[in-house]
Amino acid sequence: MANNIVWHQHEVDKNRRAEAKKQKPSVIWLTGLSGSGKSTIANLLEKKLTEANKHTYLLDGDNVRHGLCGDLGFSNSDRVENIRRISEVANLFVDSGLIVLTAFISPFKTDRDYCRSLLAEGEFIEVFVDTPLEVCEQRDPKGLYQKARQGDIKDFTGIDSAYETPENPEIHLTYSGQTAEESAELLFNMLQEKGFLD
Numbered sequence: 001m002a003n004n005i006v007w008h009q010h011e012v013d014k015n016r017r018a019e020a021k022k023q024k025p026s027v028i029w030l031t032g033l034s035g036s037g038k039s040t041i042a043n044l045l046e047k048k049l050t051e052a053n054k055h056t057y058l059l060d061g062d063n064v065r066h067g068l069c070g071d072l073g074f075s076n077s078d079r080v081e082n083i084r085r086i087s088e089v090a091n092l093f094v095d096s097g098l099i100v101l102t103a104f105i106s107p108f109k110t111d112r113d114y115c116r117s118l119l120a121e122g123e124f125i126e127v128f129v130d131t132p133l134e135v136c137e138q139r140d141p142k143g144l145y146q147k148a149r150q151g152d153i154k155d156f157t158g159i160d161s162a163y164e165t166p167e168n169p170e171i172h173l174t175y176s177g178q179t180a181e182e183s184a185e186l187l188f189n190m191l192q193e194k195g196f197l198d
């Protein structure tokens with residue numbers, strides 16, 4: 001913990017920055033298994049938000065793990081640290097007035113709740129991309145499930161590492177054979193209907 005360090009209050013604050021962007025800053029936190037469609041859906045959603053003149057930033061698992069979290073692996077403690085860093089970054093981006101989209105497996109409830117705890121009421125929107133393991137495994141876009149089944153990758157989520165299902169997500173995106181575009185459309189509409197974009 002930082003000692004002898006005082007938070008500096010700047011003249012242009014979060015409200016002013018959000019006002020300038022004419023939007024309500026928030027974090028749209030997609031969680032789900034590898035291959036569930038988080039990145040694909042978040043990408044399509046960001047396009048829709050941009051078309052609606054929203055200012056956004058997408059934090060994506062694979063990309064963040066190349067830089068900010070490049071020193072971390074997939075042990076439970078590394079995953080906790082991964083989500084802690086991402087939560088802090090998401091919080092800073094919300095402070096800057098942005099609508100932040102995140103696409104991380106984020107398998108542990110406590111870590112997702114940590115990000116929620118950093119934000120104000122209504123700013124954290126948990127979206128459970130609820131695609132069954134069998135579907136994810138069949139898609140296997142990176143061939144990782146096959147490697148995990150063969151024992152070439154250890155601690156793979158859903159195989160030999162836990163995924164804690166969200167109990168009360170703001171949005172539950174169930175899979176019933178729809179395309180990624182349809183999921184993104186559905187998610188965009190749900191965000192609007194629930195007033196998260198007002």
Ligand SMILES: Nc1ncnc2c1ncn2[C@@H]1O[C@H](COP(=O)(O)OS(=O)(=O)O)[C@@H](OP(=O)(O)O)[C@H]1O
Binds near residue numbers: 104144154
């Ligand atoms: N062991 C293991 N378990 C799960 N995932 C693995 C693993 N090893 C590599 N990968 C690849 O890393 C991506 C998940 O990274 P995340 O940062 O989202 O994971 S976590 O939130 O810290 O659990 C994940 O990307 P997505 O498929 O986009 O979810 C995988 O491609």
Ligand SMILES: Nc1ncnc2c1ncn2[C@@H]1O[C@H](COP(=O)(O)OP(=O)(O)O)[C@@H](O)[C@H]1O
Binds near residue numbers: 034
């Ligand atoms: N309905 C769907 N929703 C999302 N992705 C789908 C869908 N159908 C097929 N896919 C494919 O499944 C893969 C999902 O991968 P990705 O978006 O990287 O998931 P995640 O980020 O959750 O690991 C992509 O190759 C995507 O094209």
